[in-house]
Amino acid sequence: MSSPPQWYLAMSDLCVLAASLLVQGKTPGWKLDVPPRPIWSALFQPRSDVDRACESAAVSDVPAPIRRPEFSRSVQAVAASSLSQTLPRPTTEAQRYVQRLAALQAGKLYTSLPTDSFQALWSRATRQPDRADWVKLLHYEAKAVADGQGPAKLSVLLGDSLAEQFPVEQLSRDRFWLNQGIAGDSTADILQRLDSFDKTRPDAIYITAGISDLRKGASNDDVLSNIQEMIRRLRVSHPGAQIYIHAILPTRLEAISVNRIRRLNYNISLLAEQEGARFVNLQPAFADPEGRLQAQLTTDGLHLNRRGYQVWQKTLWPLS
Structure with a gap:
């Protein structure tokens, strides 16, 4: 048989x-x-x-x-x-x-x-x-995509809650999408599960990460080092994929300073250029005149509402 x-x-x-x-x-x-x-x-x-x-x-x-x-x-x-x-x-x-x-x-x-x-x-x-539940779910979704993708285009959303909550109706329909976002994940957390979708064949990987690091007390150097490692590992496992690093979004949280996010995003942009990735600057579309996340785009000062995701979509799809 x-x-x-x-x-x-x-x-x-x-x-x-x-x-x-x-x-x-x-x-x-x-x-x-x-x-x-x-x-x-x-x-x-x-x-x-x-x-x-x-x-x-x-x-x-x-x-x-x-x-x-x-x-x-x-x-x-x-x-x-x-x-x-x-x-x-x-x-x-x-x-x-x-x-x-x-x-x-x-x-x-x-x-x-x-x-x-x-x-x-x-x-x-x-x-x-809990996080272990999500890690296992994402593993099985990636395994199913790897087995069923065929010749179709594939894009991967990788990151924290901003990726995990991305509305499906705002994903472009000319390709398959694999969502590898987990709420609360720092850049170090993402590195631990980066091999989950190794067997897939994406042509684009969109990374949104860093804000959870700042909330958990990580240093700017930690964030930059982890993003660099992320890019380098992804270039080895997915040599045919274009890697996009999204700017850390502004927030309305007093605990995270506007200037720190601006400085970190500037350094992330330099790092992305150095490592052959593309930096997606989201600050102009999301920041108010004081540099904070626009109130009409957020549910709680940190996460995006539907309108916020519509703004993100408009910056994202011209890249694909």
Whole structure:
């Protein structure tokens, strides 16, 4: 008998997760939480152990198999035409996490779907995922993309919460998008998981990082050193990709001085030029006359609202 295709091996690891989602959905008064630790542990066990887990009585009645990732242009076109500013969307980290898990279990990439996809699941999400949960989710999304990309163009969003929360309807539809953002990640954190998407073949990588470093007390030298290491490693693992380093956005937080962000961005721009990356200066589009983040572009003085992401989109897409 011939061996199963590569996409099946990649996605079948999620059978335990799929069963967990479906079984939880049958419980009276059910609220979808992040899958318990044993679920994620099972995903990283040897194949024979995972197979035994998937064949157990607890999951034997799951009706729908894991499907092949739908990475076709037609799927993206349908998703794009369905998107609307009025569609419901996940608004919390827990909801966004569950939506992405559900999409992956269904063999889909969440960046190619309407914003209200799997609403019946994510609307009830209550439990906050931790960083380890996100790291593993991003790993599996990257693995699915690596197996299903084919000749299509691919862009990667890499960074912190600004990347993680980027609205899917504002992503260009001429390519696939892999979101590798995790809220709160510093440049050092990003370096630790940089190999997560090594097997993918992006033509562009957009990096937004640094503000979490400043909030956690890192020095400017730490930020610059980590960004330099990031660029150098990405150039080795993805020699065909253009790397874009976005300026650290201004904030409205008193604890982070305007002048420090300006000085750091100037040094990041020099570093990017030195390392063969492109620096994307976001300051003119986002700063008010005092150099702070414009109030109408932010939800809390740090994160962007929908209008803020629209401004970012206008600076981003001419580059692609």
